[in-house]
Amino acid sequence: AQSVTQLGSHVSVSEGALVLLRCNYSSSVPPYLFWYVQYPNQGLQLLLKYTSAATLVKGINGFEAEFKKSETSFHLTKPSAHMSDAAEYFCAVSENQGAQKLVFGQGTRLTINP
């Protein structure tokens, strides 16, 4: 069975500071990994995905994530936080690279301090 653990339900950073959101996964097969963002009262929007090509994946809004098999991690980073990055972020894993059944983590709420 697949599972995702997001370390830290709340992360707070200053505007302009580095953003680091942690995600560890468990999967019995080579995983496909995703990061989604959810703004208040909105649906989920895909930030980026890992599908076994490059281990460093670049997404929208300046976010990127690195797949590290040895650490079973897929942490999300952004060099410089912007106020508009404040949202809930979800890491997810799938057995398929297509949009199949996703297993989500519990989410990390990112707050940006001015």
Next chain:
Amino acid sequence: GAGVSQSPRYKVAKRGQDVALRCDPISGHVSLFWYQQALGQGPEFLTYFQNEAQLDKSGLPSDRFFAERPEGSVSTLKIQRTQQEDSAVYLCASSSREANTEAFFGQGTRLTVV
């Protein structure tokens, strides 16, 4: 339509009442997913359709939950005899046939059972 549309956006039901939640996927998308997102949690998979066929319903929590997509387009999630633990946001997502595609999420229906 331009995106996945869900209705109603908000629903308050008395315990024991039946409810029906509607999802209009993006036109032409063959895959449709339902997820349940409890407060403060990540979304959890409920069921998956490919066209009108329900290929996976392993996430439906009880036989009070029923989903259909009779013409391979609009889908309805029905919950019979609602209970307080059914209170959650119900998210619908759709994706196209092509591999390596992403799922597009609707804004969700927030169900509150009182």
